[in-house]
Amino acid sequence: MTEEMRVRPDEVPQWTLTELANELDSTTNAEGTVTGISLHSKHVVPGDLYAALPGASSHGAAFAGVAKARGAVGVLTDPEGAALVTELPEIIVDDARGAIAKLSSFIYGDPSSSFTTIGVTGTQGKTTTTYLAEAALGEHKSAVVGTIGTRIGKMPAPSSLTTPEAPQLQALFAVMREEAIEVCAMEVSSHALVQGRVDGFVFDVAVFLNLGRDHLDFHKDLEDYFLAKAALFTPQHSKHAVINIDDAHGKRLAELTPLPVTTFSTDGNQADWRAVNIRPHRLGTDLEVLGPNGVEVPLSVPLPGVFNVSNALAVIASLAQAGFDPAELAAGIATSTGVPGRMERIDAGQPFTAIVDYAHKPDAVTAVLDALRPVTAGRLIIVIGAGGDRDHGKRPLMGEAAAKHADVVIVTDDNPRKENAAAIRADVMSGAGNGPGLAIEVAGRREAIAQAVAMAHLGDTVVIAGKGHERGQEIRGKIHPFDDREVLIELIESAE
Ligand SMILES: CC(=O)N[C@H]1[C@@H](OP(=O)(O)OP(=O)(O)OC[C@H]2O[C@@H](n3ccc(=O)[nH]c3=O)[C@H](O)[C@@H]2O)O[C@H](CO)[C@@H](O)[C@@H]1O[C@H](C)C(=O)N[C@@H](C)C(=O)N[C@H](CCC(=O)O)C(=O)O
Ligand SMILES: Nc1ncnc2c1ncn2[C@@H]1O[C@H](COP(=O)(O)OP(=O)(O)OP(=O)(O)O)[C@@H](O)[C@H]1O
Ligand SMILES: N[C@H](CCC[C@H](N)C(=O)O)C(=O)O
Ligand SMILES: [Mg+2]
DSSP, X not given: OOOOOOSSOSSOOOEEHHHHHHHTTOOBSSOOEEOEEESSGGGOOTTEEEEEOBOSSOBGGGGHHHHHHTTOOXXXXXXXXXXXXOSSOEEEOSOHHHHHHHHHHHHTTOGGGGSEEEEEESSSOHHHHHHHHHHHTTTSOEEEEETTEEEETTEEEOOOSSSOOHHHHHHHHHHHHHTTOSEEEEEOOHHHHHTTTTTTSOEEEEEEOOOOSOOTTTSXXXXXXXXXXXXXXXXXXXXXXXXXXXXHHHHHHHHHOSSOEEEEEXXXXXXXXXXXXXEEETTEXXXXXXXXXXXXXXXXXXXXXXXXXXXHHHHHHXXXXXXXXXXXXXXXXXXXXXXTTBSEEEOSSOSSEEEEEOOOSHHHHHHHHXXXXXXXXXXXXXXXXXXXXXXXXXXXXXXXXXXXHOSEEEEOOSOOBTXXXXXXXXXXXXXXXXXXXXXXXXXXXXXXXXXXXXXXXXXXXXXXXXXXXXXXXXXXXXXXXXXHHHHHHHXXXXXX
């Protein structure tokens, strides 16, 4: 097993329940010493305050017994939850979700004020941008929080969700403070903003990458989704905005935000930071970056696609705003060894190019295929599916984008979760069937990848889209081991 960074600080906080209740203008019905806070019963460690919140499928108060058995000393909950809790002392507040981030930051002593925080939002590119920030920072001690997990000083520390819930996040911040981290670059999802996971502290810099179709199962419509993201660009959440004005919603946000704004563009727009003389090649892109006050630095982005130039510019603009030297940042980006499952090249001696990528939204599918087309002499073959229990509306649009930009589309399963896999494939096929090329449906992801490998020749590019770094496939609530990269290598080797 690889070594992992701790997820709780060594220096354990000590608060009485009364002190915490006071902080929330509430009271408590017993005493006890609190040494941490948890939002999920399964994360509780002895000494924790268990925050029992109302959820979509249950009220956290129903798990207070489990939390107690794991050593919780009290419960923070709302009046509805209080009616369910009998086994632990309570702090009751009307808006328990509103209280939890503030209290989590308080318990750990506002740890993120000890380092620079960069919050990255956008429909696509957050993970890539935070990883490129880590590379850009070179020897400076940095941390990354996001979809693939947390990294503190390049050591993994497990975290769930793209943006962890506040108790987990603030504990990780406290570890970062102990590790003398200089900069934490983190992904901020729209879910996190709506659910107040990043309340209780203020980002030094907030970055907006783009807005496209996703998560319309959670947000009412695209406008609602935009407004959720726009909330990051208010003084309550951030001090400074860095915005991609090539994106129409970015342009709008730059006018809307009350924060001081730095803009960037790869598209010839009049921005503070601009990419010029863009020279794509098979493995990435070379270019020059023009910045404020006559700054001009050469940059080599070792990831293919102009969209990754945009992600790299976001890194330079935001870290330069935080005081780092653009030339050093550019030199750091050039050393990136890539991002797991993002445009990741797989080489098992096959005659064609094979790429594993995390595109699971229509714009990402388009961006990836557009990036690969100019460097593909033969056919562009994509294996694609869509996740279950997520936005249904994006499925035909993903199929359509694949069919429009690839020569062969193999529609298969992603994570069906609790849905019927055949029904999801039919949704994707309804869009994929409209393209000029060949669209076929193959049940079973392994079988679909095998078909792609069997049909690919010298000069072709095969893209396995949607699951990137994921190591399992969720089918009816159970996660089966499945890694696109390993499966691809196995199938290439067995085809020889
Ligand atoms: C829609 C959504 O964001 N749901 C999150 C939310 O669930 P919920 O409020 O409905 O909770 P619930 O399942 O009804 O449970 C109620 C409460 O009981 C607690 N509980 C529940 C079960 C148990 O055994 N013990 C326990 O303590 C839960 O922690 C929760 O507080 O609060 C839970 C606790 O933190 C999260 O785990 C859950 O994330 C679910 C798993 C999820 O899939 N979220 C995704 C959609 C998400 O947040 N994604 C974003 C964006 C990704 C992207 O950009 O693409 C992310 O930031 O990851
Ligand atoms: N700036 C961008 N514009 C368009 N597509 C992009 C951009 N950056 C990355 N992509 C595509 O989107 C996929 C996901 O990228 P990444 O994981 O960096 O995004 P994310 O915003 O973190 O996604 P998630 O919301 O799932 O965490 C990549 O594999 C690539 O296909
Ligand atoms: N953070 C994203 C991941 C999607 C990954 C894709 N493989 C899928 O299962 O849809 C989500 O929870 O919507
Ligand atoms: Mg991500």
